[in-house]
Amino acid sequence: MNSLRKIAVINQKGGVGKTTTAVNLAAGLSRQGKSVLLIDLDPQGSVGVCLHQKPEQDMYDLLIENIHPKQCITSLGKNLDIIPSNNSLIRAELFLSKRDGAEALLRQKMAVITGYDYIIADCPPSFNLLTRSALLYAEEAFIPTTADYLGMDSLKKTVHLLQRLNSSFDHDLKITKIIPTLYDVRNRICKESHIQMKNEFYELVAEPIRINARIREAPQVGKSIFSYKPSSPGAKDYFSLVRSVLQDEQFILNGKGNDGLKMVKAAA
Ligand SMILES: Nc1ncnc2c1ncn2[C@@H]1O[C@H](COP(=O)(O)OP(=O)(O)OP(=O)(O)O)[C@@H](O)[C@H]1O
Ligand SMILES: [Mg+2]
Numbered sequence: 001m002n003s004l005r006k007i008a009v010i011n012q013k014g015g016v017g018k019t020t021t022a023v024n025l026a027a028g029l030s031r032q033g034k035s036v037l038l039i040d041l042d043p044q045g046s047v048g049v050c051l052h053q054k055p056e057q058d059m060y061d062l063l064i065e066n067i068h069p070k071q072c073i074t075s076l077g078k079n080l081d082i083i084p085s086n087n088s089l090i091r092a093e094l095f096l097s098k099r100d101g102a103e104a105l106l107r108q109k110m111a112v113i114t115g116y117d118y119i120i121a122d123c124p125p126s127f128n129l130l131t132r133s134a135l136l137y138a139e140e141a142f143i144p145t146t147a148d149y150l151g152m153d154s155l156k157k158t159v160h161l162l163q164r165l166n167s168s169f170d171h172d173l174k175i176t177k178i179i180p181t182l183y184d185v186r187n188r189i190c191k192e193s194h195i196q197m198k199n200e201f202y203e204l205v206a207e208p209i210r211i212n213a214r215i216r217e218a219p220q221v222g223k224s225i226f227s228y229k230p231s232s233p234g235a236k237d238y239f240s241l242v243r244s245v246l247q248d249e250q251f252i253l254n255g256k257g258n259d260g261l262k263m264v265k266a267a268a
Pocket of ligand 2: 123
């Protein structure tokens with residue numbers, strides 16, 4: 001049985017906690033003994049920024065320079081590796097946009113990378129070529145979203161875009177987690193939006209990640225929330241997310257993870 005889960009962390013809206021979720025989920029899973037590769041498809045390069053990593057080789061080299069993908073990996077410890085990116089990825093996108101079938105290039109290149117339990121791709125806040133490449137490589141999409149009116153709007157738009165991508169590229173990406181982020185427990189709109197999300201998207205909706213200053217501080221010291229402040233509410237919330245991702249594992253790897261389709265129907 002294939003035990004690799006390939007997850008794209010996606011929302012077309014900016015600043016909703018995609019990178020924060022990708023980084024802390026990757027760190028949390030690796031701490032639970034899973035072998036994790038975190039890759040960055042966003043030219044903002046926030047994965048490397050959050051973890052204070054600026055290696056020689058990165059996603060640009062993998063996509064454009066024909067460097068062997070394994071050589072583009074930087075190890076951050078026993079179970080956690082990354083392929084970060086930086087501004088040069090903008091040039092990669094411009095270059096690739098002139099090529100037919102460019103969306104499939106990442107999937108082709110990444111085919112030689114095996115042996116992980118999880119590969120997590122952080123996506124930019126748009127539906128550009130790099131995002132589409134990540135989505136065509138991935139088998140699952142996790143959507144972090146703010147729990148408010150604008151958040152609900154972009155959640156629905158993102159779901160719609162994923163449906164269109166699946167039909168345009170004959171792909172079978174499943175949405176397997178919707179993650180309310182930047183959640184303010186005292187705010188009525190957050191509570192209402194969370195309920196609305198659960199009514200529309202059922203058990204795909206994770207427990208919210210509360211607003212927590214420690215989460216915002218962790219990148220300053222290049223750490224995940226788990227090594228920066230392990231007893232903070234932020235670490236507690238991200239640990240709950242990690243646990244729920246692990247709980248889904250057998251269900252999804254056995255091919256029974258049809259919830260994404262149920263959700264997609266609900267949103268159509
Ligand atoms: N739960 C949280 N509590 C407090 N701050 C948070 C939380 N989650 C994210 N942040 C902060 O919110 C900002 C946006 O988060 P992040 O960069 O992860 O979003 P993003 O969706 O990746 O943004 P972009 O679309 O630009 O890539 C960052 O400053 C981050 O530290
Ligand atoms: Mg980001």
